[in-house]
Amino acid sequence: MRTTEPEGGGLADDRPLLGRTSTAERVADILRTRIADGYFQPGERLSEDSIGKALGVSRNTLREAFRLLTHERLLVHQLNRGVFVRVLAVEDVEDIYRIRRLIECAVVRGLGAPPFPLGGLDRAVGDGERAADRREWKGVATANIHFHRELAALADSPRTDELMRGILAELRLAFHVVADPRRLHAPYLVRNRQILECLREGDSAAGERLLAAYLDDSRTQLVEVYAGHIETGNWAT
Structure with a gap:
């Protein structure tokens, strides 16, 4: 259980994001981001006292934020034990x-007729390639997530954006327990670029074929690695 805040980059740094009117939704946004970034790890118990103090919010507000994130399947409440970051099953x-x-x-x-609005995808691909050049593999993972979020955003649908936000945040719970993020994420940088170029050329059919194969291969690889960690209890930190 986390009992103290680190000197730099602690949760208290997020307090200004709450603004003057602290709401459970804003607290949930902050905690969702921290979970996605790996600040809180799968299986970790969340302390009401330390988080409430760091963010300067009431216990009731924090509990409502916990409830929202439990509904999103990012947290789980265990009777008489508290609230924990969820550990995904292979299923x-x-x-x-x-x-x-x-x-x-x-x-x-x-997508309809080209040209497509590809600025967000282009930035995500570039961010991933630059992170790989610096060997920042968690940065590559973040860029890959942004790539798929921007891909879904091409639907221009707030409901699709919201659904994908939750799905991708939940997926990162699995990423955090993988000991070798380079092996998991680096091979898909080239494939991100290939999908982007297909869409830039207006060939959405080819882009869809590449994307379907990409997701199938990624699922097979992640499930194999993740299942091994679940079986051995070898959690990466």
Whole structure:
């Protein structure tokens, strides 16, 4: 259990994001981001006292934020023990990829006539390539997540954006326990670029085929690695 705040980059640094009107939704946004970034690890117990003090919010507000994130499947409440960051089962990872394939491929299939608004995708691809050049593999993972979020955003649908935000945040719970992020994420940098170039050329059909194969291969690789960590209890920190 986390009992003290680190000297730099602690949760208290996020307090200004709450503004003058602290709400459970804003607290949930902060905690969701921290979970996605790995600040809170899968299986970690969240302390109401330390988080409430760091953010300067009431216990009731924090509990409502916990409730929202539990509904999003990022947290789990254990009776008489507290609230914990959720540990995914292998079946959860497989289901996430099924949903991703349905959503992302449908978005690309329904793009309509080119040109497509690809600025967000282009930035995500560039960010991933630069992170790889610096050997910052967690940065590569973040860029890959941003790539798929921007891909879904091509649907121009707030509901799709919200759904993908939750799905991708949940997926990162699996990423955090993988000991070798380079092996998991680096091979897909080239494939991100290939999908982007297909869409830049206006060939959404080819882009969809590449994306479907990409997601199938990523699912197979992650499930294999993740299942090994679940079986051995070898959690990366």
